[in-house]
Amino acid sequence: MATLAIQQVVSDYQGQVILKGLDLTVEKGEIVALLGPSGCGKTTLLRAIAGLQAISQGSITINGRVVADQQHFVASEQRGVGMIFQDYALFPHLTVADNILFGVQTRNKKLRKARLEEMLALVKLEGLAKRYPHELSGGQQQRVSIARALAYEPEVLLLDEPFSNIDAKVRKEMMLEIRDILKKHNVSAVFVTHSKDEAFVFADKLALFNEGRIVQCGDAENLYSMPSDRYVAEFLGTANYLSAELIDSYHVNTLIGPIRSNEPLELAVDGKAELMLRPQHIHLTSDTAGVGEVLERRFLGNICQYLVKVEQTQLEVHSTNLELAVGQKVGISYQNHNLVLLR
Numbered sequence: 655m656a657t658l659a660i661q662q663v664v665s666d667y668q669g670q671v672i673l674k675g676l677d678l679t680v681e682k683g684e685i686v687a688l689l690g691p692s693g694c695g696k697t698t699l700l701r702a703i704a705g706l707q708a709i710s711q712g713s714i715t716i717n718g719r720v721v722a723d724q725q726h727f728v729a730s731e732q733r734g735v736g737m738i739f740q741d742y743a744l745f746p747h748l749t750v751a752d753n754i755l756f757g758v759q760t761r762n763k764k765l766r767k768a769r770l771e772e773m774l775a776l777v778k779l780e781g782l783a784k785r786y787p788h789e790l791s792g793g794q795q796q797r798v799s800i801a802r803a804l805a806y807e808p809e810v811l812l813l814d815e816p817f818s819n820i821d822a823k824v825r826k827e828m829m830l831e832i833r834d835i836l837k838k839h840n841v842s843a844v845f846v847t848h849s850k851d852e853a854f855v856f857a858d859k860l861a862l863f864n865e866g867r868i869v870q871c872g873d874a875e876n877l878y879s880m881p882s883d884r885y886v887a888e889f890l891g892t893a894n895y896l897s898a899e900l901i902d903s904y905h906v907n908t909l910i911g912p913i914r915s916n917e918p919l920e921l922a923v924d925g926k927a928e929l930m931l932r933p934q935h936i937h938l939t940s941d942t943a944g945v946g947e948v949l950e951r952r953f954l955g956n957i958c959q960y961l962v963k964v965e966q967t968q969l970e971v972h973s974t975n976l977e978l979a980v981g982q983k984v985g986i987s988y989q990n991h992n993l994v995l996l997r
């Protein structure tokens with residue numbers, strides 16, 4: 655049984671439909687990123703799961719218990735969800751210890767003390783129990799908010815842009831550390847972000863949003879290498895497109911010659927499509943009789959980013975060949991992979 659099941663959820667604000675029929679499941683111990691640009695409905699879905707936003711259609715089920723549908727609305731505090739916000743939302747007048755123990759039900763002093771110590775050790779804040787939030791760094795405050803959410807032993811942990819206030823220099827390290835904590839405790843989590851880089855580092859599975867819909871859901875590698883459309887392809891990285899015509903179920907003809915796919919291709923009846931190639935799939939060689947011409951060269955350290963013109967098409971190429979100059983003719987080949995054809 656999935657920890658969280660969202661089925662055909664629709665939600666609106668004053669008649670404006672924000673979530674347009676979403677399906678999503680989160681398995682036990684899985685971390686799922688709700689990823690997409692600003693205003694696409696990620697936070698609205700998180701709020702609907704938390705019970706802070708009503709849904710008008712569909713259902714939300716946590717460990718087999720319906721918490722929201724047309725007949726049911728379980729109050730937020732009875733859903734077993736923990737929330738971590740962008741601004742940490744700690745109680746400023748409570749110490750670290752009291753913040754962490756805020757949602758812990760038991761009144762048994764021994765159990766409370768043991769839970770506090772376990773949580774402080776987990777988030778590496780031993781010795782800071784008596785401090786107040788304003789006496790902590792941003793990263794330490796974030797750890798307290800995590801300890802508070804986990805101390806309550808939520809069935810699902812919800813995180814709303816939890817890393818956006820953390821200094822870019824330590825953000826990745828912090829994300830890996832928190833991911834490690836969630837994995838150790840087998841916590842099921844849903845995490846909102848507009849950053850693909852954060853989603854790649856922190857999540858097991860990505861649900862990519864566009865205007866109130868989930869356009870594709872799966873692990874990062876699968877979405878990156880097998881996007882269902884141009885929106886997904888471009889949200890997750892640079893994409894080049896070449897007009898392609900199907901030769902047979904493994905080959906297409908393109909401006910740079912025939913290209914072979916490792917897996918059989920699926921294509922519309924007319925046999926025409928756009929072939930998506932990532933910048934690192936294209937190889938360049940110095941060749942005076944080559945079909946391409948280097949228009950731009952940008953040195954990026956271990957690679958060069960080239961803009962190459964082939965007839966009317968421009969391709970962005972990331973290459974470890976640093977020797978090519980602007981104006982030079984180049985031969986173009988490709989790395990063997992499973993081709994992606996889009997309409």
Ligand SMILES: Nc1ncnc2c1ncn2[C@@H]1O[C@H](COP(=O)(O)OP(=O)(O)OP(=O)(O)O)[C@@H](O)[C@H]1O
Pocket residue numbers: 667672690691692693694695696697698699848
């Ligand atoms: N309280 C509200 N009243 C009316 N409309 C709202 C309210 N909150 C959000 N909206 C609208 O709902 C849409 C989705 O907002 P939401 O906050 O879910 O997006 P988001 O993907 O989380 O964006 P961001 O990354 O900017 O937080 C937006 O068009 C927004 O203007």
